[in-house]
Amino acid sequence: MGFPASGDQKYKFLIYGKTGWIGGLLGKICESQGIEYVYGSGRLEDRNSLASDLENVKPTHVFNAAGVTGRPNVDWCESHKVETIRTNVVGTLTLADLCRDKGLVLINYATGCIFEYDDKHTLGSGIGFKEEDTPNFIGSFYSKTKAMVEELLKNYENVCTLRVRMPISSDLNNPRNFITKISRYDKVVDIPNSMTILDELLPISIEMAKRNLTGIWNFTNPGVVSHNEILQMYKDYINPSYTWKNFNLEEQAKVIVAPRSNNELDASKLKTEFPELMSIKESLLHYVFKPNQKTPVA
Numbered sequence: 001m002g003f004p005a006s007g008d009q010k011y012k013f014l015i016y017g018k019t020g021w022i023g024g025l026l027g028k029i030c031e032s033q034g035i036e037y038v039y040g041s042g043r044l045e046d047r048n049s050l051a052s053d054l055e056n057v058k059p060t061h062v063f064n065a066a067g068v069t070g071r072p073n074v075d076w077c078e079s080h081k082v083e084t085i086r087t088n089v090v091g092t093l094t095l096a097d098l099c100r101d102k103g104l105v106l107i108n109y110a111t112g113c114i115f116e117y118d119d120k121h122t123l124g125s126g127i128g129f130k131e132e133d134t135p136n137f138i139g140s141f142y143s144k145t146k147a148m149v150e151e152l153l154k155n156y157e158n159v160c161t162l163r164v165r166m167p168i169s170s171d172l173n174n175p176r177n178f179i180t181k182i183s184r185y186d187k188v189v190d191i192p193n194s195m196t197i198l199d200e201l202l203p204i205s206i207e208m209a210k211r212n213l214t215g216i217w218n219f220t221n222p223g224v225v226s227h228n229e230i231l232q233m234y235k236d237y238i239n240p241s242y243t244w245k246n247f248n249l250e251e252q253a254k255v256i257v258a259p260r261s262n263n264e265l266d267a268s269k270l271k272t273e274f275p276e277l278m279s280i281k282e283s284l285l286h287y288v289f290k291p292n293q294k295t296p297v298a
């Protein structure tokens with residue numbers, strides 16, 4: 001699948017999202033692997049600025065970790081619809097289009113928050129949404145635009161769409177980290193979900209670029225984990241005095257603007273390409289909780 005493999009050529013990555021969480025981590029991984037990289041200085045909605053970056057940098061691959069995610073959270077997109085479209089739809093398509101003109105693979109960090117459990121993919125069934133399934137969650141404007149752009153990007157044979165979900169990293173001080181977020185909430189729902197352990201999966205995305213893989217990929221660790229299971233690990237490994245309170249989806253709806261997606265993605269395509277990929281619970285322990293362990297676990 002994808003473009004011809006790059007062989008032993010010297011890589012030069014152009015990365016968008018310098019100031020962002022995923023973009024920042026990508027730069028660090030490139031440094032640790034000795035891969036030459038440059039952060040893009042253009043803005044996604046400004047085609048000329050992106051064309052200049054491509055001309056000046058002459059990359060072998062482009063990574064798009066730029067996007068509007070909303071602050072403090074995706075509810076921001078509900079009241080900033082044009083800004084959301086400008087970057088997440090127009091901007092992403094513009095970058096994909098320019099990369100295609102230059103014959104460059106674009107690794108695009110997208111989202112898996114475009115699905116919700118339904119009759120054929122019920123909670124607890126272990127039947128996850130596959131890459132070819134049509135998005136069924138458009139409850140938030142953020143997800144709606146991400147689903148639209150994914151559909152359009154399917155027509156670009158140079159794009160590798162990575163469906164990231166509820167990203168987690170070993171940096172438990174980062175307020176964007178899903179674990180950090182839910183451990184600070186007053187009340188939290190308890191629903192099993194597919195999630196992405198960035199420490200394990202971002203290096204895999206770099207390997208995907210080297211292999212010139214394209215198309216859509218569920219970019220999560222196999223399996224699901226619930227909020228309570230994560231918080232119990234947090235209590236066991238990090239803070240034994242930690243306690244939390246649950247509430248249900250109806251109560252949650254009162255403290256957020258737009259509904260959130262809950263789903264299981266089928267990660268078997270990624271697991272087939274990368275057999276060493278750990279299940280979500282193994283990866284959580286290996287990459288996050290054990291390295292941060294503060295207490296002996298019984």
Ligand SMILES: NC(=O)c1ccc[n+]([C@@H]2O[C@H](COP(=O)([O-])OP(=O)(O)OC[C@H]3O[C@@H](n4cnc5c(N)ncnc54)[C@H](OP(=O)(O)O)[C@@H]3O)[C@@H](O)[C@H]2O)c1
Nearest residue numbers: 017018019020021022043044065066067069087109111164
């Ligand atoms: N974090 C999550 O929960 C999550 C989950 C699933 C998928 N994703 C997706 O993964 C991607 C990266 O997420 P992240 O968490 O790393 O996001 P982030 O921390 O919010 O960073 C977003 C980055 O995008 C840049 N950016 C925004 N608008 C831009 C524009 N018009 N032109 C150029 N750069 C622009 C920002 O730069 P400035 O500060 O200069 O604007 C920033 O560097 C996003 O597309 C997001 O939708 C994230």
